[in-house]
Amino acid sequence: MTITIRQATIYDLQAIQNANLHNLPENYMLKYYMYHILSWPQASYVATTTDLSTYEHDEEAQTVDKYSQKKIDESKTDPSYANPKEKVVGYILGKMEDDPNPEDKTPHGHVTSISVIRTYRRMGIAEKLMRQSLYSLCECYGAKYVSLHVRVSNRAALHLYRDTLQFTVLKIEKSYYADKEDAYSMKKELVLEELVPSLFQKSEFVDDFEKDLLSDEED
Amino acid sequence: DTNLKKKSHPQSLALKGLLLYHIHAANGKNEDPDNLEPKSYFQKALKEDASNPVINHIIAIFYRALPDYTEAAKYYKLALDNGSENRNIWKDLAVSEIQLRKYKNALAARLQVLNYFQGYRANWTGLAITHHLNKNYDQAEKVLTGFEELAEGKLSDPEFVEHSECLLYKNKIIFESGDVKKALKNLKEIEKTVFDHLSVNEYRATYQTALGDHKAASITYRKLLQRNPDKTDYYYLLEASLGIEQSNITKRLKLYNKLEKFYPKSDPPKVIPLMFLKADSKEFEDKLKNYLISKLQRGVPSVFKTLKFLYKNPAKVQVIEKLVLEFLDDLAQKSKLDVDPTITVWTLYLLSQHYMFLGDISKAEEYIDKAMTHSPTLVELILFKANIAKHKGQLVEAADIVNSARLLDLQDRFINCKATKYYLRADNLEKAIEIASLFTKNDDAVNGLKDLHLMQANWYLIEESEAYFRLFKKAKNALINHLNKIDSENIEFTPELSREVKDEIDEVQKLKGLTLKRFNSVVKNYKEFENDQLDFHGYCPRKGTPRAYISMLNWADGLFNQPLFMRAVKGMSEVYLSINDDIVNREASIIYKYSEIIASSASKKSKNKNKNKTNKRREQEASKIIAYDHDLDVFGEQFVNTDEPIEKLNELFSLTTDKTSVFYLKLSFLIYIIQGKFILAFQSLKNAKDILVDPSQAILPYYLMKLVESLKNNTDPKLEAIKSMVVKSISSVFKDFNADESFDVILTKFFKLSEADGLEN
Numbered sequence: 001m002t003i004t005i006r007q008a009t010i011y012d013l014q015a016i017q018n019a020n021l022h023n024l025p026e027n028y029m030l031k032y033y034m035y036h037i038l039s040w041p042q043a044s045y046v047a048t049t050t051d052l053s054t055y056e057h058d059e060e061a062q063t064v065d066k067y068s069q070k071k072i073d074e075s076k077t078d079p080s081y082a083n084p085k086e087k088v089v090g091y092i093l094g095k096m097e098d099d100p101n102p103e104d105k106t107p108h109g110h111v112t113s114i115s116v117i118r119t120y121r122r123m124g125i126a127e128k129l130m131r132q133s134l135y136s137l138c139e140c141y142g143a144k145y146v147s148l149h150v151r152v153s154n155r156a157a158l159h160l161y162r163d164t165l166q167f168t169v170l171k172i173e174k175s176y177y178a179d180k181e182d183a184y185s186m187k188k189e190l191v192l193e194e195l196v197p198s199l200f201q202k203s204e205f206v207d208d209f210e211k212d213l214l215s216d217e218e219d
Numbered sequence: 220d221t222n223l224k225k226k227s228h229p230q231s232l233a234l235k236g237l238l239l240y241h242i243h244a245a246n247g248k249n250e251d252p253d254n255l256e257p258k259s260y261f262q263k264a265l266k267e268d269a270s271n272p273v274i275n276h277i278i279a280i281f282y283r284a285l286p287d288y289t290e291a292a293k294y295y296k297l298a299l300d301n302g303s304e305n306r307n308i309w310k311d312l313a314v315s316e317i318q319l320r321k322y323k324n325a326l327a328a329r330l331q332v333l334n335y336f337q338g339y340r341a342n343w344t345g346l347a348i349t350h351h352l353n354k355n356y357d358q359a360e361k362v363l364t365g366f367e368e369l370a371e372g373k374l375s376d377p378e379f380v381e382h383s384e385c386l387l388y389k390n391k392i393i394f395e396s397g398d399v400k401k402a403l404k405n406l407k408e409i410e411k412t413v414f415d416h417l418s419v420n421e422y423r424a425t426y427q428t429a430l431g432d433h434k435a436a437s438i439t440y441r442k443l444l445q446r447n448p449d450k451t452d453y454y455y456l457l458e459a460s461l462g463i464e465q466s467n468i469t470k471r472l473k474l475y476n477k478l479e480k481f482y483p484k485s486d487p488p489k490v491i492p493l494m495f496l497k498a499d500s501k502e503f504e505d506k507l508k509n510y511l512i513s514k515l516q517r518g519v520p521s522v523f524k525t526l527k528f529l530y531k532n533p534a535k536v537q538v539i540e541k542l543v544l545e546f547l548d549d550l551a552q553k554s555k556l557d558v559d560p561t562i563t564v565w566t567l568y569l570l571s572q573h574y575m576f577l578g579d580i581s582k583a584e585e586y587i588d589k590a591m592t593h594s595p596t597l598v599e600l601i602l603f604k605a606n607i608a609k610h611k612g613q614l615v616e617a618a619d620i621v622n623s624a625r626l627l628d629l630q631d632r633f634i635n636c637k638a639t640k641y642y643l644r645a646d647n648l649e650k651a652i653e654i655a656s657l658f659t660k661n662d663d664a665v666n667g668l669k670d671l672h673l674m675q676a677n678w679y680l681i682e683e684s685e686a687y688f689r690l691f692k693k694a695k696n697a698l699i700n701h702l703n704k705i706d707s708e709n710i711e712f713t714p715e716l717s718r719e720v721k722d723e724i725d726e727v728q729k730l731k732g733l734t735l736k737r738f739n740s741v742v743k744n745y746k747e748f749e750n751d752q753l754d755f756h757g758y759c760p761r762k763g764t765p766r767a768y769i770s771m772l773n774w775a776d777g778l779f780n781q782p783l784f785m786r787a788v789k790g791m792s793e794v795y796l797s798i799n800d801d802i803v804n805r806e807a808s809i810i811y812k813y814s815e816i817i818a819s820s821a822s823k824k825s826k827n828k829n830k831n832k833t834n835k836r837r838e839q840e841a842s843k844i845i846a847y848d849h850d851l852d853v854f855g856e857q858f859v860n861t862d863e864p865i866e867k868l869n870e871l872f873s874l875t876t877d878k879t880s881v882f883y884l885k886l887s888f889l890i891y892i893i894q895g896k897f898i899l900a901f902q903s904l905k906n907a908k909d910i911l912v913d914p915s916q917a918i919l920p921y922y923l924m925k926l927v928e929s930l931k932n933n934t935d936p937k938l939e940a941i942k943s944m945v946v947k948s949i950s951s952v953f954k955d956f957n958a959d960e961s962f963d964v965i966l967t968k969f970f971k972l973s974e975a976d977g978l979e980n
Contacts, residue, residue, distance in 0.1 A: 004450055006452075010767065010770050021636075023632055025632060025658050038759055038764055038771060041767035052491065056494060058494055060532045061532045077681075078783075079783050118634070119521055119524070119633075122518055124484065132447060139417075140414045140415050198444075198482060202484075205481050213441075
């Protein structure tokens with residue numbers, strides 16, 4: 001199994017809703033998720049587990065024992081699964097500002113919600129989800145910047161946005177959340193060429209799309 | 220109102236019906252299916268003036284809100300046929316027809332809409348979508364091109380996103396029409412105008428592959444990988460386009476080594492080789508070691524989960540075990556100053572999971588305990604400790620363990636949900652909702668149950684339903700045992716005992732009602748999802764997102780086949796079948812016997828007194844279990860007090876469109892047996908035979924026995940011919956089956972199995 005990051009589709013929404021209900025106190029009805037995916041189909045992404053046996057058969061493998069078979073059967077009815085082979089372990093729900101009278105008329109994006117299931121943390125999933133969504137918001141909708149809110153107590157998220165993704169803190173919004181906690185309002189300017197997600201792999205080798213991938217010569 | 224006083228003004232009557240409906244809706248009264256008040260006004264109005272388009276329109280609006288789209292479409296249509304000049308009705312008609320998936324009817328309506336309102340792109344897009352849904356690919360393309368020509372040079376900046384989407388939509392339609400070459404050519408033409416280059420490249424790769432240009436496709440997949448090196452699909456598609464056989468390990472290894480260099484922070488190029496490399500190869504061990512150690516050093520809690528796919532291969536499992544034990548040894552050798560203690564903890568944690576998966580519970584416990592000695596407050600460790608307890612069947616202990624982890628991190632909702640779920644599994648509903656309510660919006664409610672319903676928290680609802688179901692079965696068995704004891708030992712049925720039994724009976728009824736009520740809340744959510752489509756039929760053509768819209772329609776078509784929905788139906792069906800059994804066997808039922816005794820012996824006065832007492836208790840209880848505002852049936856009595864459980868079940872069942880699943884066939888078989896429809900019952904088994912390839916399913920012979928038994932027990936002389944026909948069919952289709960043999964013999968013969976697992980329950 002490996003983790004896949006991919007654009008979210010309507011088939012993922014129930015599992016996204018389920019992940020949101022498990023991770024965060026701000027919840028929404030499915031229709032609100034539908035509104036996102038049907039208004040800005042390119043802005044939202046999911047992280048899912050991927051079962052490699054859908055792609056190839058391991059010849060040395062043996063028939064699954066009863067215990068694991070039971071596990072597989074159970075997983076099919078667990079709402080965290082987008083389909084029997086894919087469990088949604090993280091998501092980002094993005095949108096463009098669509099207030100009819102926005103404070104700022106420059107086209108810009110907003111992150112409605114992002115979370116990764118606790119047992120899948122420390123794998124860089126949230127960062128990867130953000131990078132994909134930022135790239136799409138800029139490329140498909142011409143977003144000049146993207147804004148988001150984060151709880152002042154959420155230090156891990158603050159670290160990700162400020163230090164890793166280079167958001168800047170605009171201000172503190174008092175009692176932003178339903179439970180009266182304050183929020184940092186944050187923002188990042190978007191420049192398409194700088195956002196290509198693979199740039200952040202920081203590899204010295206870059207695919208030029210020309211060299212034969214199977215040749216022996218070293219780069 | 221003055222109009223109403225003029226005795227009969229039919230339009231006002233209809234309007235009054237609609238108003239009443241909305242007033243009732245605000246008070247939750249419409250939940251009551253017998254509430255026919257609005258409809259009576261419509262009937263009066265129609266009686267006065269059936270061909271009045273305004274009345275027709277009002278009635279259509281009512282049905283649309285209800286929602287009953289079949290009736291809504293009928294009355295919209297009537298309004299138009301009766302000469303309504305309100306052109307917007309065509310739009311509403313189109314929406315209702317699409318919701319009903321009557322695409323032909325929708326097409327006629329959308330043609331009219333475009334006819335009347337040509338100035339809006341939405342109406343062109345809407346018509347194209349409707350052509351597309353009717354599989355008129357050429358027409359759909361023509362309509363889209365028609366607007367493009369009209370709009371050429373006239374689009375303003377904000378309109379370009381919509382334009383881009385519509386161009387891609389047209390491209391997709393060309394591809395679906397089967398003309399791949401044209402689709403590829405079109406893609407090149409629109410590329411400059413389109414923003415969504417992810418779609419452009421994914422489409423292009425698909426077209427290139429379909430046209431056999433694999434070299435070009437491989438370049439496109441490389442571009443896609445550069446955008447997103449974390450999408451597993453791309454790696455396999457790249458391999459295929461490079462023409463590499465899956466068995467060619469040398470080539471594959473070379474490819475993935477290169478890809479790993481390009482994308483060192485992505486997992487797929489590291490993990491995929493672990494799948495195809497042989498367990499005894501040095502490459503496998505090296506790759507696995509690099510992967511494992513880097514994850515352990517970073518303290519990734521899910522490292523075991525990401526390797527679980529290797530556990531189907533026993534030789535690979537041995538390599539994992541060897542490597543991790545070695546790694547742990549190395550850590551122990553080093554001086555304490557050199558080792559980050561958390562690495563040791565995660566390594567012990569991984570070993571515990573490893574042994575647990577292999578079924579070695581004592582070793583699993585040994586390692587998790589060691590890990591917890593190092594780090595007693597790490598939530599992940601405690602969670603796994605609970606998992607082990609759960610597998611040992613210690614559900615109550617497991618829940619308490621998770622709860623101790625929850626207390627360490629009260630800010631984290633994930634661990635809160637875990638604790639909730641463990642308490643639900645341990646049938647401790649009170650504790651479960653108490654904990655869950657710490658994160659819900661409770662407003663004026665005593666707990667978060669209403670919020671969990673409002674937020675469509677299906678995971679909670681289904682777990683609570685199943686907990687209620689277990690409690691119901693437990694209480695019912697206890698009651699039957701109690702009554703049997705009273706009966707067989709001739710225990711004197713004193714008023715005290717009578718009250719005690721009455722309470723037990725009430726408890727069983729209550730749990731049965733709540734089981735159905737909760738399962739139904741999941742069903743209700745799915746119906747809500749289906750209904751949620753409605754606004755988007757108009758919205759998406761306006762917003763210009765036809766591709767996402769088409770996938771919404773497909774998603775909605777499969778809603779009632781989803782596993783979670785089926786899980787709720789399965790639960791409800793078991794309760795409905797048991798209600799049916801109770802009705803059929805009422806005379807022989809000991810519960811029925813004592814219910815009668817209690818009812819006849821209690822004096823009117825004591826009855827009233829008891830009723831008052833019960834009512835008070837129930838009121839208190841209701842505040843803790845109420846699911847919705849204005850809920851008229853908190854305890855689910857409407858579900859329990861049905862004389863027609865099989866009809867209810869059929870209603871539920873008719874929502875499912877996939878009639879080929881094993882679950883569907885099993886349940887339909889049971890219903891047909893009850894209804895005495897033996898041919899259909901046989902048909903279900905025959906169909907099931909074709910799907911049941913898994914021999915561990917002993918369900919077939921078990922059901923065949925059941926069928927034969929029902930045939931024997933049925934004494935209806937009118938069914939003689941049918942019965943003998945079914946018997947004949949059984950012996951011709953199921954050749955090995957002989958009803959006179961014992962069940963065990965049949966099983967062995969059918970499946971060469973010694974144990975009858977896979978049976979019901």
